[in-house]
Amino acid sequence: MSVLTRFLPAANTLLRLCTMSFTRRPTPFLRKRFHTSSLVTQAKASIQEHPHYSGYTGDETVSFTTPRYDLYRFEEGPSTDVVISRAEFLQIYDDMLTIRTMEERCAMLYMDRKIRGFCHLYSGQEAGCVGLESSIRRDDSVITAYRAHGWSYTRGISVKGIIAELCGRATGCTKGKGGSMHMYAKNFYGGNGIVGAQIPIGAGIAFAHMYNKEDRICVTLYGDGAANQGQLFEAMNMASLWNLPCLFVCENNKYGMGTSVERASANLDFYTRGDTIPGIRVDGLDVLAVREATKWIAEYMRAGNGPVLMELNTYRYRGHSMTDPGTTYRSKEEIQKVREIDCVRMVKESIINSNLATESELKQIDKKVKKVIQEAVEFSLASPEPNLNEVYTHVYSTLPYTVRGREPGEEYVVS
Amino acid sequence: MQRLTSSLKYVSKFYKLDQLRPLIIQICSASTDLNFHKSVPPKDAGETKEMNLVQSLSHTMDIAMERDPSMIVFGEDVAFGGVFRCTLGLRDKYGKDRVFNTPLSEQGIIAFGIGVAAGGSTAMAEIQFADYIFPGFDQIVNEASKFRYRSGGQFDCGKLVVRAPYGAVGHGAHYHSQSPEAYFAHTAGLKVVIPRGPLQAKGLLLSSFADDNPVFFFEPKRLYRAATDMIPIGDWRIPLGEAEVVRQGRDVTLVAWGRQLHTMLDAADMARDQLDVECEVIDLQTILPWDTETIFKSVRSTGRLIISHEAPLTGGFAGEIASTVQEACFLSLEAPIQRVCGWDTPFPHIQEPVYMPDRLRCFEAIKKVIADS
Ligand SMILES: Cc1ncc(C[n+]2csc(CCOP(=O)(O)OP(=O)(O)O)c2C)c(N)n1
Numbered sequence: 206m207s208v209l210t211r212f213l214p215a216a217n218t219l220l221r222l223c224t225m226s227f228t229r230r231p232t233p234f235l236r237k238r239f240h241t242s243s244l245v246t247q248a249k250a251s252i253q254e255h256p257h258y259s260g261y262t263g264d265e266t267v268s269f270t271t272p273r274y275d276l277y278r279f280e281e282g283p284s285t286d287v288v289i290s291r292a293e294f295l296q297i298y299d300d301m302l303t304i305r306t307m308e309e310r311c312a313m314l315y316m317d318r319k320i321r322g323f324c325h326l327y328s329g330q331e332a333g334c335v336g337l338e339s340s341i342r343r344d345d346s347v348i349t350a351y352r353a354h355g356w357s358y359t360r361g362i363s364v365k366g367i368i369a370e371l372c373g374r375a376t377g378c379t380k381g382k383g384g385s386m387h388m389y390a391k392n393f394y395g396g397n398g399i400v401g402a403q404i405p406i407g408a409g410i411a412f413a414h415m416y417n418k419e420d421r422i423c424v425t426l427y428g429d430g431a432a433n434q435g436q437l438f439e440a441m442n443m444a445s446l447w448n449l450p451c452l453f454v455c456e457n458n459k460y461g462m463g464t465s466v467e468r469a470s471a472n473l474d475f476y477t478r479g480d481t482i483p484g485i486r487v488d489g490l491d492v493l494a495v496r497e498a499t500k501w502i503a504e505y506m507r508a509g510n511g512p513v514l515m516e517l518n519t520y521r522y523r524g525h526s527m528t529d530p531g532t533t534y535r536s537k538e539e540i541q542k543v544r545e546i547d548c549v550r551m552v553k554e555s556i557i558n559s560n561l562a563t564e565s566e567l568k569q570i571d572k573k574v575k576k577v578i579q580e581a582v583e584f585s586l587a588s589p590e591p592n593l594n595e596v597y598t599h600v601y602s603t604l605p606y607t608v609r610g611r612e613p614g615e616e617y618v619v620s
Numbered sequence: 621m622q623r624l625t626s627s628l629k630y631v632s633k634f635y636k637l638d639q640l641r642p643l644i645i646q647i648c649s650a651s652t653d654l655n656f657h658k659s660v661p662p663k664d665a666g667e668t669k670e671m672n673l674v675q676s677l678s679h680t681m682d683i684a685m686e687r688d689p690s691m692i693v694f695g696e697d698v699a700f701g702g703v704f705r706c707t708l709g710l711r712d713k714y715g716k717d718r719v720f721n722t723p724l725s726e727q728g729i730i731a732f733g734i735g736v737a738a739g740g741s742t743a744m745a746e747i748q749f750a751d752y753i754f755p756g757f758d759q760i761v762n763e764a765s766k767f768r769y770r771s772g773g774q775f776d777c778g779k780l781v782v783r784a785p786y787g788a789v790g791h792g793a794h795y796h797s798q799s800p801e802a803y804f805a806h807t808a809g810l811k812v813v814i815p816r817g818p819l820q821a822k823g824l825l826l827s828s829f830a831d832d833n834p835v836f837f838f839e840p841k842r843l844y845r846a847a848t849d850m851i852p853i854g855d856w857r858i859p860l861g862e863a864e865v866v867r868q869g870r871d872v873t874l875v876a877w878g879r880q881l882h883t884m885l886d887a888a889d890m891a892r893d894q895l896d897v898e899c900e901v902i903d904l905q906t907i908l909p910w911d912t913e914t915i916f917k918s919v920r921s922t923g924r925l926i927i928s929h930e931a932p933l934t935g936g937f938a939g940e941i942a943s944t945v946q947e948a949c950f951l952s953l954e955a956p957i958q959r960v961c962g963w964d965t966p967f968p969h970i971q972e973p974v975y976m977p978d979r980l981r982c983f984e985a986i987k988k989v990i991a992d993s
């Protein structure tokens with residue numbers, strides 16, 4: 206209970222800060238401890254599919270209570286009692302910490318001018334991608350916008366592949382061609398720079414899954430700012446009309462660039478904005494809430510019930526991109542309030558308080574993560590830049606021998 | 621003349637690209653560096669003040685808003701000045717009813733602007749980057765451009781001006797670097813304007829506000845804070861639809877606009893110093909409708925024409941100019957018209973220097989038209 210009191214003041218202030226009800230609750234607290242064999246085997250199966258599985262073990266499970274969910278056109282929602290095994294929780298901690306550490310390291314690389322151009326960091330929002338990913342399948346599809354580093358990682362790209370891409374190196378996950386906003390992997394359709402453009406594409410991907418009779422859903426992510434693009438409404442109507450297995454997820458981090466949600470949106474309840482699409486609002490700082498809600502929604506959708514809109518209440522610590530200090534349109538106190546809750550620390554404390562692992566065990570994870578990031582940075586900086594031919598490869602499916610009279614490989618050099 | 625081209629040669633067939641890559645990147649980077657050529661205001665322009673492009677734009681919008689109480693300014697984050705701070709101070713001076721942020725909705729922004737203008741107010745919409753204008757493309761091509769025509773002159777949105785930063789900045793990658801002017805130049809009913817620096821920005825933007833047609837005003841963002849000009853502080857305008865002969869010369873006509881004009885001036889300097897070739901450099905300034913006469917006159921005297929833009933070659937506006945000039949000036953031409961443009965690829969990220977029609981490529985074209993004749 207000490208944890209509870211510790212986080213309550215912060216949570217309350219945040220509630221006042223944000224116009225929408227931020228259903229932030231204290232650290233999920235320990236309820237009971239038990240073993241359920243079926244649950245355990247389920248957890249085991251999913252963790253071994255995990256692309257970055259670090260070998261954590263422990264079938265022991267604990268149960269937590271998550272904040273309640275706000276529902277729209279749903280009569281009942283996901284359970285607020287969630288069960289998780291030690292192995293799974295440690296992996297979640299590992300993932301979230303990896304993303305956080307990677308993002309903070311990217312900020313440094315940007316300041317050293319090793320990463321150029323645009324760089325949108327996910328720091329603060331890690332519970333979103335890690336929670337969602339832990340409840341969907343590897344062969345489900347994901348498409349998001351430019352704040353894509355966290356998603357790139359959970360979809361299976363290595364830290365090396367991400368950082369090398371950011372540094373514009375040939376070893377990057379898109380051969381150094383895209384940079385920060387454009388990362389892709391199997392079943393991960395990016396990484397999109399035009400705000401809102403990915404949303405109807407997500408609906409199309411979902412349609413293909415349905416049409417091909419595949420048991421797959423498409424998670425289509427967008428921000429609170431993107432929520433005002435016309436394409437969103439067009440896509441949602443199609444998805445609803447055709448009953449597509451498309452999970453629309455609005456990552457509401459309260460700002461679109463420098464514009465706070467209330468200055469851009471007339472309806473701040475983003476989870477209700479799908480009109481005929483049922484919606485659910487989830488505390489996006491609580492990874493277990495995101496995980497549980499996603500699990501419930503995915504099951505609902507796989508039963509052929511059509512699209513769902515999930516709003517994740519979250520927050521970004523850094524500026525919109527690395528060129529934005531992120532402090533001119535919001536107060537330092539506001540940022541500090543969320544930092545006090547912090548989704549990564551919340552996981553850490555939940556693990557320790559529920560005796561799933563000791564502090565020193567977690568320290569080992571911290572150390573391992575640091576090492577992974579450091580190696581990735583060294584690897585990236587030692588990697589070559591892309592070959593010059595990458596300027597004209599992948600423009601068309603086949604490479605024409607000459608393009609408007611120029612031959613591939615032809616270059617001028619001053620002698 | 622063959623000698624002239626020998627200092628540049630093809631090498632890639634004989635070397636592995638990998639070995640050459642650092643050298644090529646180095647050379648390309650050096651030759652894409654911005655070298656700003658300042659402009660001087662005419663003597664009769666009255667009092668002047670030094671300003672960079674950003675300051676010149678906000679100063680111009682300030683004058684326009686002061687003069688025209690119907691004028692409003694809107695776009696993503698413009699109340700705080702916009703991402704490039706071009707509208708800084710306007711909100712404080714004119715209030716939130718006249719200077720306001722819009723939701724993230726380009727189609728909405730442009731279409732709203734059309735409505736505002738049709739309703740009788742001057743509407744200045746800012747699109748954050750020219751690359752983001754495409755969600756509003758339908759409204760531009762089908763609504764803004766044809767309002768007057770399809771209503772038989774009963775309605776129009778001539779009071780609409782859309783400003784957007786365009787062009788390469790060094791690291792903008794696919795979606796913060798493009799030059800979309802040719803898409804709009806394909807649409808009768810629109811005007812498309814691109815200044816090459818702070819001075820022209822003032823003169824052309826004031827004229828755009830006064831013009832009775834929807835104007836798309838693309839600003840070379842690489843220049844925003846890179847350089848200054850002396851700006852006349854009064855009501856000083858440059859007429860739309862007129863090109864400017866920036867430098868006179870007898871041998872080759874070079875046509876460009878926006879930032880690329882500075883690259884052409886660099887190439888002209890190289891040609892003068894290394895080849896003793898005098899180039900006539902023309903800033904087109906208004907892409908649509910464009911000043912054919914100034915170009916024809918120049919080409920008739922030089923007999924050679926090179927056009928350059930950052931946008932890709934195929935379907936670029938250089939093609940339109942080349943075709944029109946060869947129809948009108950065929951007998952004056954002494955060499956095939958050259959286009960020096962971006963490659964027919966998406967705008968690359970880390971390899972931007974390789975994509976750019978840099979001064980070496982422009983210089984090479986000058987050698988070619990001299991050698992060919
Ligand atoms: C069509 C388009 N318009 C504008 C932009 C510039 N822009 C990039 S991100 C952004 C804000 C988006 O906010 P939100 O959807 O909330 O996502 P977040 O950055 O918070 O993750 C804007 C205006 C863009 N990339 N594309």
Ligand SMILES: [Mg+2]
Nearest residue numbers: 428429460461
């Ligand atoms: Mg946002």
